[in-house]
Amino acid sequence: MGADLSLDETSLSNGDVYTILTNKAAHGGRGALVAMVRGVATDTVTRILRMMPPEASEAVRTVTTDLSSAMMLTARRSFPRAMLVNDRFHVQKLVSEAIDQLRIRHRWEALGDENRAIREHRERRKAAATADERAQIGRWEPERMANGETLPQVMARGRHVILRHKSKWDDRQAARAAILFERFPDLGRAYGVYLKLVEILNKRSTPAGARLNLARWYNDVDALKIPEFSRVLDTFDCHNDTIVNYFDRRLTNASAESFNAKIKAFRAQFRGVGDIKFFMFRLATLYA
Numbered sequence: 001m002g003a004d005l006s007l008d009e010t011s012l013s014n015g016d017v018y019t020i021l022t023n024k025a026a027h028g029g030r031g032a033l034v035a036m037v038r039g040v041a042t043d044t045v046t047r048i049l050r051m052m053p054p055e056a057s058e059a060v061r062t063v064t065t066d067l068s069s070a071m072m073l074t075a076r077r078s079f080p081r082a083m084l085v086n087d088r089f090h091v092q093k094l095v096s097e098a099i100d101q102l103r104i105r106h107r108w109e110a111l112g113d114e115n116r117a118i119r120e121h122r123e124r125r126k127a128a129a130t131a132d133e134r135a136q137i138g139r140w141e142p143e144r145m146a147n148g149e150t151l152p153q154v155m156a157r158g159r160h161v162i163l164r165h166k167s168k169w170d171d172r173q174a175a176r177a178a179i180l181f182e183r184f185p186d187l188g189r190a191y192g193v194y195l196k197l198v199e200i201l202n203k204r205s206t207p208a209g210a211r212l213n214l215a216r217w218y219n220d221v222d223a224l225k226i227p228e229f230s231r232v233l234d235t236f237d238c239h240n241d242t243i244v245n246y247f248d249r250r251l252t253n254a255s256a257e258s259f260n261a262k263i264k265a266f267r268a269q270f271r272g273v274g275d276i277k278f279f280m281f282r283l284a285t286l287y288a
Helices: 042-049 054-058 069-078 088-127 131-137 151-157 171-183 185-202 207-224 227-238 240-244 254-269 276-287
Strands: 003-011 017-023 033-038 060-065 083-086
Touching: 003 069, 003 254, 017 254, 033 042, 033 276, 042 069, 054 060, 060 069, 069 083, 083 088, 083 240, 088 131, 088 151, 088 185, 088 227, 151 171, 171 185, 185 207, 207 227, 207 240, 227 240, 254 276
Parallel strands: 003 060, 060 083
Antiparallel strands: 003 017, 017 033
8 A cells, every 4th residue: 555645834933944844644643744845846845755665656646745846846856656646735725815815805895984984074164263162072092893802903804804703702702703794795795705615625526526526616716706715716727737736535634734733842941943953853853
């Protein structure tokens, strides 16, 4: 039986980035660390990974990566016989980040509207001929939403709404979502296609069935005509096959993310990484 690997990257210290290849079967224990290469450049990483014995590299069945084209090129060059799979959670993240960019655009619009209202209010007070007229105009007060927050506050705090599935909202987040989607219907429609994507990814479809479902979803997203989704659509165009490969055995990069968390905890335990070589030796001793 072939090996299922995950390819990811992490930073140890001073912004130094390392490419990490891990074995899913080890579940983060001994034997999880297959290789750790300084840098992420495809040529550099591939040169090191090709040092693996041919029988070992040819036995690799799948390699799971994020949506980085460089990472995918490294996997293809190093393990040409392996199936390349894009991690579903990075696919979801791409869509949720596009929705958050839409939220940010509307937040700037809301702040602009509020600033114009403040300036107009000041002009009215300046134009008032008497103190009584100024008293009638009164002090400027922002509009309060149904939950007691101003619209800019709702927009700022809405980030925690947009980046989570609605099943995980608490009551305050649900109230903010209702305000957001009422004020900005395109934001509600965009969040709706995110939920639809999660539903497709959760459904145990065959690759052929999933391809059809994703094609319909793609058409729904395209019909929204939201500029922030242009890169999402481009990514699905470029990586459609590797995204659909997820439905073959539903493999993700969760094991790689978990291993990265172990490295960060290990680094924190030693209050940073003073000696890179010794740190790598310790990692290899424990996990290789």
